Amino acid sequence: MFASSHAKQSFPRDFLSQPSFEKMVGENMVGVSLKAQHYQTILEQLPPLGWFEVHCENYMGAGGAPHYYLGRIAENYPISFHGVGMSLGSCQRLDKDHLFKLRELVDRYCPFLVSEHLAWCGTEQRYLNDLLPMPYTAESLDVLVRHVDEMQTTLRRQILIENPSSYLEYRGQDYDEAAFLVELARRSGCKILLDINNIYVSSCNHGWDALAYLRSIPADIVGEIHLAGHHVRQWRGQEIRIDDHGSNVCEAVWALFENAVGMVGIKPTLVEWDSNVPSLLTLLQEAGRASLIMDKISDRVGCHGG
Amino acid sequence: MADKCSLSEAPLRLPSLGRLQSSFQRNIIGHSHMDVDDKELLPFIIENGIPAGERLDIYRNNSFITLREALKATFPVVCQLGGEDFFNMLAAAYIRQCPPAKASLIFYGDRFAALIDEDKRTASIPYLGDVARLEWAWHCCYHGQDDTPLVAQDMQTLDDTDFPEIHFKLLANRQWVKSNYPVLHIWQIHQEPDEGMEMVSLEEGGCDLLVMRHELDIQIVNFAPDAALFLRYLDHEKSLADATQLTQDAYAGFDLQSCLQEMLTLGVFSQFYFKDRRSQS
Numbered sequence: 001m002f003a004s005s006h007a008k009q010s011f012p013r014d015f016l017s018q019p020s021f022e023k024m025v026g027e028n029m030v031g032v033s034l035k036a037q038h039y040q041t042i043l044e045q046l047p048p049l050g051w052f053e054v055h056c057e058n059y060m061g062a063g064g065a066p067h068y069y070l071g072r073i074a075e076n077y078p079i080s081f082h083g084v085g086m087s088l089g090s091c092q093r094l095d096k097d098h099l100f101k102l103r104e105l106v107d108r109y110c111p112f113l114v115s116e117h118l119a120w121c122g123t124e125q126r127y128l129n130d131l132l133p134m135p136y137t138a139e140s141l142d143v144l145v146r147h148v149d150e151m152q153t154t155l156r157r158q159i160l161i162e163n164p165s166s167y168l169e170y171r172g173q174d175y176d177e178a179a180f181l182v183e184l185a186r187r188s189g190c191k192i193l194l195d196i197n198n199i200y201v202s203s204c205n206h207g208w209d210a211l212a213y214l215r216s217i218p219a220d221i222v223g224e225i226h227l228a229g230h231h232v233r234q235w236r237g238q239e240i241r242i243d244d245h246g247s248n249v250c251e252a253v254w255a256l257f258e259n260a261v262g263m264v265g266i267k268p269t270l271v272e273w274d275s276n277v278p279s280l281l282t283l284l285q286e287a288g289r290a291s292l293i294m295d296k297i298s299d300r301v302g303c304h305g306g
Numbered sequence: 307m308a309d310k311c312s313l314s315e316a317p318l319r320l321p322s323l324g325r326l327q328s329s330f331q332r333n334i335i336g337h338s339h340m341d342v343d344d345k346e347l348l349p350f351i352i353e354n355g356i357p358a359g360e361r362l363d364i365y366r367n368n369s370f371i372t373l374r375e376a377l378k379a380t381f382p383v384v385c386q387l388g389g390e391d392f393f394n395m396l397a398a399a400y401i402r403q404c405p406p407a408k409a410s411l412i413f414y415g416d417r418f419a420a421l422i423d424e425d426k427r428t429a430s431i432p433y434l435g436d437v438a439r440l441e442w443a444w445h446c447c448y449h450g451q452d453d454t455p456l457v458a459q460d461m462q463t464l465d466d467t468d469f470p471e472i473h474f475k476l477l478a479n480r481q482w483v484k485s486n487y488p489v490l491h492i493w494q495i496h497q498e499p500d501e502g503m504e505m506v507s508l509e510e511g512g513c514d515l516l517v518m519r520h521e522l523d524i525q526i527v528n529f530a531p532d533a534a535l536f537l538r539y540l541d542h543e544k545s546l547a548d549a550t551q552l553t554q555d556a557y558a559g560f561d562l563q564s565c566l567q568e569m570l571t572l573g574v575f576s577q578f579y580f581k582d583r584r585s586q587s
Contacts, residue, residue, distance in 0.1 A: 057409055057411065058410075058412070060412055060413075061412045061449025061450070062449065062450055062452070063449070063450060063451045063452035063479070064448050064450060064452065064522065065448065067452075068521075084409075085409025085410060086409065087409065090327065091324040092324075095408075097408075098408070098409050098410070121409060122406075123324070123328060123331055124328070125407055126331065126335070126405045127406040127407070127408065127409045128331065128334055128335065128373075128405065129369060129372050129373050129376070129406060129409075129411060130365060130372065132327075133365075135320050135323065135326060137320060137323070139322065139323050140323055143323060167361055167364040168351050168352070168358070168361040168362070168364075168365075169351070170326075170350050170351060170352070171349075171351070171352055172318055172320045173320070206352075235356055235360060236360070238355045240364065242364070
């Protein structure tokens with residue numbers, strides 16, 4: 001049933017080279033999540049942001065306001081598609097209907113990035129609307145390589161895969177998360193969306209070394225960086241960090257971001273905010289802080305692009 | 307801890323991915339997380355100070371909260387009418403009975419009104435299911451296909467002799483909601499919840515509503531019974547002459563001229579056509 005460990009690319013490697021980020025994004029490499037609350041303000045003010053990212057699942061309806069606004073915003077900014085529902089890690093087949101809807105959206109809006117998650121969202125035709133943790137085994141890797149390959153072939157382009165936040169780890173795994181991601185990228189030809197907040201959250205929750213995680217990711221396979229807020233919960237006297245994209249990026253994540261930029265270089269970077277959505281001004285301030293850090297690092301090392 | 311795992315402290319082999327995911331999913335939306343079956347997964351989760359079952363609880367919690375919030379965003383008036391706690395209880399029942407079948411939550415909630423009707427705990431709010439129907443119709447219309455309404459000028463080329471055989475297509479994203487309760491009035495007074503409490507008398511009776519959208523503007527039209535019946539006949543592909551006759555059989559005083567004028571002013575049609583000739587606007 002499973003793809004062999006050297007799954008073939010079923011499309012030419014040319015498909016993997018996308019127009020350069022610099023060309024599409026210009027000088028400003030920092031974007032923010034596009035939320036419906038901000039549609040009108042964005043069109044009125046055209047704020048100085050490099051790009052916007054959307055959850056493509058929110059645009060799978062036939063028409064109406066979501067498409068109207070996305071269309072107008074896409075005339076003014078590069079757009080990135082971030083999927084949360086492809087369930088690439090599910091042992092069952094991908095939902096073709098979902099995949100074809102995504103292809104239609106990609107054809108219509110021509111996003112400069114398309115990303116998904118290292119996770120599964122449900123099985124047996126059920127979707128739990130959450131990014132559920134994968135066991136990092138050889139079997140999981142085969143499944144993911146096969147599904148990433150199918151998604152890239154259908155979309156005729158390279159995708160990026162994001163490291164998730166997690167609240168549990170399985171016993172008896174074959175890989176740690178970073179090694180699993182690198183191997184997935186090597187075998188499928190995808191890139192990595194490095195979520196700094198998720199690295200921090202998972203590292204705190206499982207006692208990983210966040211810097212060692214960053215060091216094991218080769219700079220050239222990172223195509224995008226995410227920043228977001230999370231909250232800390234007490235679970236019977238024990239601290240656990242929950243990723244909710246509902247607050248400012250915390251100081252520890254800013255520090256880790258600075259380290260990451262030093263290691264992987266300047267990449268398109270997103271400030272994500274999905275719950276308790278604040279004013280657009282707050283997002284602009286967070287984006288500004290990300291830009292400052294990127295400027296500081298590029299001045300220091302003289303690195304441009306990755 | 308489960309008996310099984312305390313017996314074997316030896317290295318464990320993870321179950322196949324399929325088995326692991328089925329067991330995980332049962333833990334999240336299974337009938338009860340105390341099911342014996344559900345414990346299969348627990349020995350494979352590293353506890354590190356937090357019991358495996360409680361680590362799964364975090365995922366269950368996240369999943370239920372995001373699905374519940376999605377339902378709340380689609381059914382805000384149902385939530386106001388029943389109260390937050392009551393809504394959360396209905397949402398939890400719905401998530402267990404009808405977990406999403408699609409990854410895009412735009413399509414989630416189509417059976418919520420039916421669940422509300424079936425749930426005995428909603429008996430004291432008999433109109434709640436129909437309010438949910440209206441909110442679902444509004445939601446479908448919001449995301450539905452864009453369409454352009456037909457206007458009177460589009461029909462100027464027609465001869466009087468064409469009219470009896472003319473057929474109309476209604477807007478692609480229209481939704482019908484029929485209720486024995488004044489759900490439109492109930493829905494309207496909950497659009498501005500801070501405006502003070504206006505009472506709606508259930509004596510006002512039912513309504514037959516058409517929800518439609520022109521560009522971004524969603525309208526809910528409450529038709530008189532004869533006009534609603536006429537429009538429903540047209541929507542079922544009856545010709546103008548047949549729809550008029552059938553409506554007049556039920557409502558002798560039905561006035562075609564003023565009704566058709568009203569429909570065109572409201573913009574409920576997207577095009578006209580002739581069945582045999584297949585010509586259209």
